[in-house]
Amino acid sequence: MDVLSFSFNAVFPICCMILLGFMLCRWGVLDKTSAGRLNSLAFYVLIPCNLFSTLYKADLRSTVDMPLVLLSMLGTAAIVLVLCLTVPRFIRNGGRCGEFIQGVYRGNTAILGIPLIANLYGDSATALLAMPFSLMMIFYNVSAPIILAVYSGAEKPDPKATLKKVVTNPFLISAALGVLFSLLRIPVPVFLDKTITSIGATGSCLALIALGGVTELADFKDAGKQAFVASALRLVVFPLIMLAIGVLMGMRNEQLAVLICFFCTPTAVGSYVLAQNITKDGTLARQILILTTLLSMLTMFLTIAVLRALGVM
Numbered sequence: 001m002d003v004l005s006f007s008f009n010a011v012f013p014i015c016c017m018i019l020l021g022f023m024l025c026r027w028g029v030l031d032k033t034s035a036g037r038l039n040s041l042a043f044y045v046l047i048p049c050n051l052f053s054t055l056y057k058a059d060l061r062s063t064v065d066m067p068l069v070l071l072s073m074l075g076t077a078a079i080v081l082v083l084c085l086t087v088p089r090f091i092r093n094g095g096r097c098g099e100f101i102q103g104v105y106r107g108n109t110a111i112l113g114i115p116l117i118a119n120l121y122g123d124s125a126t127a128l129l130a131m132p133f134s135l136m137m138i139f140y141n142v143s144a145p146i147i148l149a150v151y152s153g154a155e156k157p158d159p160k161a162t163l164k165k166v167v168t169n170p171f172l173i174s175a176a177l178g179v180l181f182s183l184l185r186i187p188v189p190v191f192l193d194k195t196i197t198s199i200g201a202t203g204s205c206l207a208l209i210a211l212g213g214v215t216e217l218a219d220f221k222d223a224g225k226q227a228f229v230a231s232a233l234r235l236v237v238f239p240l241i242m243l244a245i246g247v248l249m250g251m252r253n254e255q256l257a258v259l260i261c262f263f264c265t266p267t268a269v270g271s272y273v274l275a276q277n278i279t280k281d282g283t284l285a286r287q288i289l290i291l292t293t294l295l296s297m298l299t300m301f302l303t304i305a306v307l308r309a310l311g312v313m
Helices: 002-026 032-057 066-090 094-105 109-121 123-152 159-167 170-183 190-200 203-213 217-222 225-248 254-263 270-279 283-309
Strands: none
Touching: 002 032, 002 109, 002 203, 002 283, 032 109, 032 123, 032 170, 032 190, 032 203, 066 094, 066 123, 066 225, 066 254, 094 123, 094 225, 094 270, 094 283, 109 123, 109 203, 109 254, 109 283, 123 170, 123 254, 123 270, 225 254, 225 283, 254 283, 270 283
């Protein structure tokens, strides 16, 4: 019973917030436009404030876990390499090939991962995400547009434009500032600290509501075989491999929660927007996003329950 309760308490609040957003749109309280704007607010302001506040207050000198950082980064890089070598053999449409690859390796750590680890081990545990999250943000924002452009046959991204996209990413900026302020012990005035903390506290909640608001069941019904295969790889196959490696390396509790944040969460919301702009389609990217978001509620629940039953979480 403890196993089910532990897993349920971690995942169900996330389900409720997504469902609330979905229902608010059906009731006319929100529409797709306002939900999109709410998502932009969370992306540019609310979640970055939360990231900065969490990292600024954390003792990062004692929470940087290099084996965890290396496993997260090298594991993601290995997944991308395997996908780039195998997927083009099965998907001949270049644009859909790029969307498939991005949908499998690019996780929604910021919106779903952060509240998940906070539900499991408290807000302080999110500090363990600091270093790997910062590096992963760089990797996602550099690799995704390149992969989509190369496989779609589009013109290769301008290096300056790619660099600008990376350095202006609000998640990356806030994470970098939080790490800097924490390591250098830079003081933040009390009034500003309270303001940032209060604003950031609403970030994940509103982002989840916005995600529910833009969710369409028709995308789930219309999803084809490729979307289901990508979802299975994203939520089942690669998580099993990465978590097994983590357990064999001796990782436990918060460490495994961080791996869940990177490898068990659904596809990043921004993947659809990026794919739509580069491949000029984005249909497969949208289907993968919706499928992984809906199915991840079950797969994350089962993953946490199994790890809890094994005594490693």
